[in-house]
Structures are given as C-alpha cells and as structure tokens.
Amino acid sequence: MQQQITLEIFRYNPDDKEGPAYKKYEVPFRKDWVILDALNHIKDRIDGTLSFRWSCRMGICGSCGMKVNGNPVLTCASFLEKLAPGPIRIEPLEYFPVIRDLVINMDDFMDNLKKVRSWIIHEKDDNLDEEYLQTPDQLSDYKQYSMCINCMLCYSACPVYGLEPGFMGPAVIALAQRYNMDSRDDGNKLRMDIMNAEGGIWHCTFVGDCSAVCPKNVDPAGAIQRYKLEGARAWWTRWLLPWGKE
Amino acid sequence: MKHQFEPFWWSWFSAGGTLSALVLPVVMMIFGISVPFGWIDDPEYDKLKSLIAPVSSRILIFICISLSLLHWAHRFRFTLYDGLQLQHLNRSLAILCYGSAILISLFAGYVLWNF
Amino acid sequence: MTIFWWTRKKSYLRFILRELTSLAVAFFTIEMIFLFWSLKEGPDVYHEFMEFLRSPVLVFLNLSAMAGLLFHSITWFNLSAKAIVVKIGKARIPGKLVASVNYIAWIIISAVIVWILY
Numbered sequence: 211m212q213q214q215i216t217l218e219i220f221r222y223n224p225d226d227k228e229g230p231a232y233k234k235y236e237v238p239f240r241k242d243w244v245i246l247d248a249l250n251h252i253k254d255r256i257d258g259t260l261s262f263r264w265s266c267r268m269g270i271c272g273s274c275g276m277k278v279n280g281n282p283v284l285t286c287a288s289f290l291e292k293l294a295p296g297p298i299r300i301e302p303l304e305y306f307p308v309i310r311d312l313v314i315n316m317d318d319f320m321d322n323l324k325k326v327r328s329w330i331i332h333e334k335d336d337n338l339d340e341e342y343l344q345t346p347d348q349l350s351d352y353k354q355y356s357m358c359i360n361c362m363l364c365y366s367a368c369p370v371y372g373l374e375p376g377f378m379g380p381a382v383i384a385l386a387q388r389y390n391m392d393s394r395d396d397g398n399k400l401r402m403d404i405m406n407a408e409g410g411i412w413h414c415t416f417v418g419d420c421s422a423v424c425p426k427n428v429d430p431a432g433a434i435q436r437y438k439l440e441g442a443r444a445w446w447t448r449w450l451l452p453w454g455k456e
Numbered sequence: 457m458k459h460q461f462e463p464f465w466w467s468w469f470s471a472g473g474t475l476s477a478l479v480l481p482v483v484m485m486i487f488g489i490s491v492p493f494g495w496i497d498d499p500e501y502d503k504l505k506s507l508i509a510p511v512s513s514r515i516l517i518f519i520c521i522s523l524s525l526l527h528w529a530h531r532f533r534f535t536l537y538d539g540l541q542l543q544h545l546n547r548s549l550a551i552l553c554y555g556s557a558i559l560i561s562l563f564a565g566y567v568l569w570n571f
Numbered sequence: 572m573t574i575f576w577w578t579r580k581k582s583y584l585r586f587i588l589r590e591l592t593s594l595a596v597a598f599f600t601i602e603m604i605f606l607f608w609s610l611k612e613g614p615d616v617y618h619e620f621m622e623f624l625r626s627p628v629l630v631f632l633n634l635s636a637m638a639g640l641l642f643h644s645i646t647w648f649n650l651s652a653k654a655i656v657v658k659i660g661k662a663r664i665p666g667k668l669v670a671s672v673n674y675i676a677w678i679i680i681s682a683v684i685v686w687i688l689y
Contacts, residue, residue, distance in 0.1 A: 372572050372576070374538075406462070419582045429653070442463040445463035477648060478644075481641055481644055482684050484636065487602075487624060488633030488636065508610060524596050524597070539587055541574055560600075
C-alpha cells in the first residue's frame with residue numbers, strides 16, 4: 211500500500227500580489243482518513259497558513275463542503291482511500307467568491323435564505339399560549355426537505371446558478387418548500403410570488419445534479435419541479451377563473 | 457415582470473413532453489424505420505385516409521402536433537439560453553422559438569382543416 | 572463560465588443530450604405534417620412521400636431521430652416521477668412505481684396505435 215498521497219490545494223491570499231495557485235502537499239495515506247483529516251494534518255504540521263472551514267467532522271454542520279477532483283463533496287465524508295492513488299485536487303466550492311484558500315463567501319446564499327422566508331409564517335399573530343400540533347403524517351410531508359444542512363454542495367453542482375446571476379439556487383427553493391408543506395405555515399402565497407419573480411423557480415432547467423450531490427437526500431431538483439407544477443396550476447387558476455383562489 | 461408568462465409556456469412544454477413521449481416513438485418506428493426497411497407493408501392509402509378523415513381524429517392529431525411543437529420551442533429556447541449563454545437575447549429567443557412553433561402549428565391546422 | 576460548460580461533467584452532457592431530443596421531436600412532428608399533407612393531396616403524392624421516406628438521407632435522419640425520441644421518452648418518464656407526488660391514503664407512492672405507470676401507459680398507447688393502423 212502506498213505511504214503518501216499528494217493533495218493539490220487551491221491557494222489564494224488576497225493580500226499576496228500573486229494570484230491564486232495550486233500548491234502540492236504530501237500527506238500520510240491512511241485508510242481511516244477523510245480529506246478533512248488530511249487538511250487538518252497540513253494545517254497542524256506542514257503549513258499553518260492554509261484556511262478552510264470545518265466544524266463537526268460528522269456530516270451535519272455543513273461547513274466543510276469543497277470541490278474534490280471537480281465534484282462538490284463534504285470533505286468529512288470523503289475517504290482518501292476512495293480517491294487513491296491521487297493526486298487529489300481540492301478547490302473551493304464553485305460559483306462562490308473566494309475569500310481565501312478554500313473559504314468562500316456565502317452572503318448570496320444567506321440573503322436568499324431570508325428572501326424566501328425560510329421560517330414559519332402565521333397569518334394571525336403568534337399566540338404564545340397556543341400549541342401548534344402536528345401529526346407524524348403531516349411531518350412526513352416536508353421532513354425530507356427539512357434535512358438540508360445548508361452545505362451548498364447543490365449550488366456548486368448547479369450550472370444554472372453559475373450562469374444566471376440572481377437565481378436563488380436549489381437549497382433555498384427546497385427550503386421554501388419545506389415551509390410551504392408545513393401544516394403550521396401560512397406563507398405559501400407569499401413565497402409563490404417570490405418564486406415566480408426574477409431569480410425564482412422558472413430559471414431551473416432540471417439538470418438534476420443538485421440532487422445527485424446532496425449528502426442528505428433532500429432532492430432539491432424534485433422540490434423545484436413540484437413547485438413548478440404548483441406554480442403552473444396557480445397561474446391557470448388565476449387566469450381562467452377570475453374568482454378562483456390560488 | 458419578466459417571468460409572468462413562464463408558467464403558461466411551461467404548462468404547454470410539460471403537456472407536450474408527456475404526449476410526445478407516449479405517442480411519437482411508435483409512430484416513428486412504423487413510418488420512419490419499419491416501413492422504409494420493408495419489415496412491414498406501407499399502410500394502405502384508403503385506410504389511412506379514412507382513419508384520419510373524422511373530425512375527432514383530426515383534432516387529436518392537431519393537439520399532438522401543436523403540443524409537441526410547443527414542447528420543442530420551450531426546451532430549445534432554454535438549450536440556447538443556457539447552453540450557448542445567450543441570456544441577453546432572452547426576448548428574441550422566446551419570440552423565435554414560440555413563434556415558429558405557433559406558425560408550424562398553424563400550417564398543420566391548415567393541412568388538417570382542408571383534409 | 573465557458574460556453575462548453577456542459578462537457579465538464581458526464582451528468583451535464585447527459586442533460587444537454589436530453590434537452591436536444593427536442594430537435595428530434597420537432598423534426599418528426601414536421602415530417603408527420605407532410606405525411607398528412609401527402610394524404611390530403613391524393614394516393615400518388617402519398618406513395619411518392621413513402622418513397623421519399625426510403626431515401627438514405629431520410630432513413631439516416633429518422634434513425635437518429637428515433638434514438639432521440641427514445642431517450643426523450645425514457646428520461647421524461649423517469650423524471651416526471653420526481654415532480655408528480657401521488658399519495659394513497661397517507662403514504663407517498665414511490666417514484667419508481669409512478670415511473671412504471673408511465674411505462675405501462677407507453678406500451679398500451681403504442682400497442683393501440685399499431686392495432687389501429689394494421
């Protein structure tokens with residue numbers, strides 16, 4: 211078995227005069243190591259200037275997403291062994307501005323998350339004394355979409371997000387669906403107006419790669435197509451039946 | 457509102473996609489492949505003519521044709537839009553694609569009307 | 572993004588091929604319009620058109636279009652199962668079952684068309 215494996219890491223420091231470059235690092239090749247372990251090894255033992263985000267090491271915090279050999283993955287869940295013999299190329303997530311090395315700027319995503327009102331909206335004022343009950347069946351309607359960990363791998367997989375400035379992208383649309391389908395939520399109509407506007411669902415051409423890379427099986431592509439079906443139904447109701455409710 | 461009519465076109469795209477996926481392959485298999493290769497005989501003229509002559513068949517055929525064309529128009533518009541990165545031509549692409557689908561449908565309507 | 576972004580990944584290439592099947596749909600639809608036109612014009616024109624379909628160029632185009640149409644049907648049936656959520660009682664029907672309903676409908680409709688024509 212090989213002793214070492216090479217990592218080609220994208221390096222960029224905004225304070226340096228030189229532009230971005232790939233730098234090679236040799237790390238021990240261990241069966242039980244994931245990419246994130248190798249990155250931490252580099253940071254601790256070889257080059258302390260390497261910057262990257264990580265937190266939980268167990269696929270739930272959603273902060274260690276990077277492009278590995280061109281594919282967006284959670285680095286805490288990608289074993290070196292699967293990528294042997296190397297070299298392994300590690301880059302920041304695609305389509306996001308790079309702050310430094312493997313750290314991206316996610317402001318656009320955070321803004322969109324707010325824009326789609328990814329929280330429960332009540333038509334009436336919240337009554338804090340009242341409980342909002344929900345059955346397991348009602349929960350199962352949206353549970354899949356609520357598994358999203360905001361890791362943004364789906365953005366990095368979506369060519370439309372790269373091509374169309376303003377497109378909100380897969381995860382936030384799936385999250386809008388997560389709240390639409392929640393029995394306690396009344397924000398459906400409000401979100402539909404947002405989704406029909408510039409940047410919304412109609413940019414999506416169902417490439418489907420977002421669902422392929424999702425580590426939590428959220429299936430954002432499916433969520434968006436369901437949204438389109440609902441949007442089309444609302445459109446025809448509005449135009450054919452002037453008295454119709456959407 | 458740039459996206460006001462997207463749901464409208466998308467509806468035709470979907471309906472046409474379903475219809476063309478269900479109907480076209482078998483018709484192509486007959487007229488485009490089996491008949492030219494001589495695996496089966498040409499459908500008889502009189503039989504074919506009498507099958508299509510009733511108004512109901514002609515309406516059905518017209519629906520298949522126009523929806524398939526609208527399906528093409530919407531899909532091809534986005535193929536050009538994203539595939540060739542012609543975002544700045546959005547309006548012209550829409551007019552070109554939907555316009556030609558509608559014109560060809562009108563021609564089909566003319567042929568079937570005077571059948 | 573480069574204009575050849577769709578060559579970067581297998582799934583993107585598959586996507587662009589799927590989208591280009593719309594050309595096969597349009598091509599064949601126009602061919603059918605001319606078939607109806609030839610039927611309208613009378614038996615001679617109809618037979619002439621059927622001869623035209625036997626020319627090598629048309630056979631080649633039709634074979635390519637057939638591949639496109641089949642790819643369109645298969646991808647359409649599989650993907651529409653993702654957009655359509657059917658529930659029986661409280662449980663969501665698995666996508667594979669929805670897709671198989673699509674395929675069954677495809678077979679039945681194809682058989683009916685063959686039966687009507689022959």
